[in-house]
Amino acid sequence: MLSESPTLHMLCGKIASGKSTMAAQLGATPGTVVVAEDSWLDALFADELHSLKDYVRCSSKLQSVMGPHVVALLNAGVSVVLDFPANTAAQRAWMREIIAGTEAAHQLHVFDVPDEVCLARLRARNAAGDHPFAVTEAQFHEFSSHFASPTAEEGFDLVVHGEALDQVQET
Numbered sequence: 001m002l003s004e005s006p007t008l009h010m011l012c013g014k015i016a017s018g019k020s021t022m023a024a025q026l027g028a029t030p031g032t033v034v035v036a037e038d039s040w041l042d043a044l045f046a047d048e049l050h051s052l053k054d055y056v057r058c059s060s061k062l063q064s065v066m067g068p069h070v071v072a073l074l075n076a077g078v079s080v081v082l083d084f085p086a087n088t089a090a091q092r093a094w095m096r097e098i099i100a101g102t103e104a105a106h107q108l109h110v111f112d113v114p115d116e117v118c119l120a121r122l123r124a125r126n127a128a129g130d131h132p133f134a135v136t137e138a139q140f141h142e143f144s145s146h147f148a149s150p151t152a153e154e155g156f157d158l159v160v161h162g163e164a165l166d167q168v169q170e171t
Contacts, residue, residue, distance in 0.1 A: 007104060008070070010156075013110065014147055015139075017121075079104075107159050122137070
């Protein structure tokens, strides 16, 4: 049964902050699908991803296809967990366009996790080998240098998560 009031869940946080873990939890809700950037990038562009510049190029291609698809899902009454990073103003502007094409509710889940915790999780994830991309610490710092927290002016309904995923503060 589909939700009468679909919701777009978006995720903002540094690499290994808990975004995909939260996406899986949210995606377990009936009438909800997860659209995971890492899975699509791995399937479509794995051989092309070697740098931040490559990521931006491939992610932009993926966004151009996924934006209208997510709008269609939401307009059909399906809630969507958009497991794409909402880590820059430009990424969030793309997500804002998706919201504008629907009457869906939205929540932007923001992960406030210290770099040391993210790096420890990243090391464990890389050692486990169960993630499509093994990110180096240098890449973590390079990507993190572009991170910008959402501002009130962006107009998102925020849910802030602390280091432990059960620490939640809605704003």
